[in-house]
Amino acid sequence: MKPPKPATSPEMTWPQRFLIAAVLAWFGLLILGPAVALVRRAMEPGIGRFFAKLAEPDAIESLWLTAKITAAVTVCNTIFGIGMAIVLVRQRFWGRRLMDGVLDLPFAVSPVIAGLMLIILYGPRSTIGSRLSDMGLPIVYHLPGMILAGLFVTLPLVVRSVAPILEEVGSDQEEVASTLGADWWTTFRKITLPTIRWGIAYGSALVVARSLGEFGALLVVSGNIIGRTQTATLYVHDQVESFEPHGAYVMSTVLAGLSFGMLIALEAVRNRTHRQEYGAEESQDPSVERKTIRPTRRH
């Protein structure tokens, strides 16, 4: 992931320096600048006010709701994502190509539209929605609807992180396991799962990040009822609307910090495992590339 060391080597040419400077400037302008501005604004009234704001019931309530949705969405889409990736890569069936294409729909369609689709299908005025509501399971304007919206929006993330790994590794290892007597479940548990574990981790992390930050679909589906269906992002929106920007800054800082921290932690753990499996001397051995999936040849 990280660029190799010799970024400051003496033989760097001027065009190279210029290119690096341009990349850094672009990065600073687009990501670092806004992030720093946000944190500064959130911390402006002091750290005490920061936590006091966070401890307000509405804020707590919205964070808790976001946590619940995120947990449900992450668990569901991780499990189904793994299953879908395996089916898409390993099985050949009619409609596979179509499924492969349509899978990216949630990326292509605005979340607002996703929310709208859910309202049309499950809303109080729809047949299914009213039926389910009568049975005591209201979807729209309640938690189940919000989870559904989250599931829709994050559907491709785990699949798209896991499928390329499966494709690249091939089925050799799984076949070897079966020749050694391992049944399907053992092979999955001991071979397939460890092979794709970083894909799963990365995909799930993206799901978490996306769920934490989802706004459009939730806005449509939740009804934004304070203390009941108001998630953290909707809280931010509300705070801005009601001219209390400090609450928005605080919550935004917390959400961004959570996502950022998670990605950092993921990278750290992965680097450690990576070093273990590739050996500490990896940097001296150019034939063993980092992150390569296929066994590389050595001479």
Next chain:
Amino acid sequence: MDIVVRNLSKRYGNFQAIDDVSFSIPGGQLVALLGPSGSGKSTILRAIAGLETPDSGSIELVGEDATNLPTQRRGIGFVFQHFALFRHMTVRQNVAFGLEIQKLPKTEIKERVDELLDLVQLTAFAERFPLQLSGGQRQRVALARALAPKPRVLLLDEPFGALDSKVREELRLWLRRLHDESHVTSLFVTHDQQEAFEVCDQVVVLNKGKIEQAGPPQELYENPASPFVTEFLGQVNILRPETILGMDLDDEKPLPVPIPGSNSGTIYVRPHDLEICRTRGDLPGWPALIRRLTPLGWLARVELTLPDGTSVHVQITQATSRELGLESGQEVYVRPRDLKFFDHTTEESGVVNYVI
């Protein structure tokens, strides 16, 4: 007979991968399935392993019908070209995998793994991960892993194909020694004739999903049953009968080999079965012009042109070449010591008309 394959066929769409193949392999032998890519050799191997389902035919392993047995219960060891090591496991864990599946006691597993690591000379690497090993070491781990659960038969799919030539040569000899010690009935897929000859007791030559010929390597080389086998095993000059018949020869001094009477066939002469003379002398020979002389260590390759323009190449020792004082541009005479003729009209099952 440890492996018996009967009338095996497999089709992928329009492509007949295996076409009614039958053969059997006696216990304790190391046998090669030799053929060009697309000849069906790997498909046969995978069918024996149960990794591929044949359309028809049966497979018997050590006296037991295995046609419908799942891979897990066939008791085979399989070695892939690209090693297929479990990269998240150490060498020791890789080798122990099959034993752990069998739920053997821990001490027994440790003992067997140690024994195998010793056998493949990787004891010092037991705690390494596959990506920290060289190609040759990885393939030895793969072999140890396959042998650990004491398989009834060992199947190797181009096991040295992904290695460079020096390592490949070492591993070949090593595999042969290993087999002489362990005596596991082994089937070995390769497209490399040299490899098959060097390692195996018997060779089965495949072409387009069918068996062309089977037998001990030297037997196949000396008595190929078809043009395909002749061309596939080693280098060979291909001549049309007209080339030879139209040549100006002394009728009273015929060639030491009979020349085919038929015009509709092909003549095969191995480069080392041709002799070069500076003068015609008492012996008959085809006149030829040396186009190029290439010394290759102790051997020399001579490229010649026959009167009708057909080019042939001859292998002689460097010593002979020096003795004759050969140079390119020289007029010489070539005599075949041995040639094979395949008649197109009766070729059907590769009928050999002339084997001298």
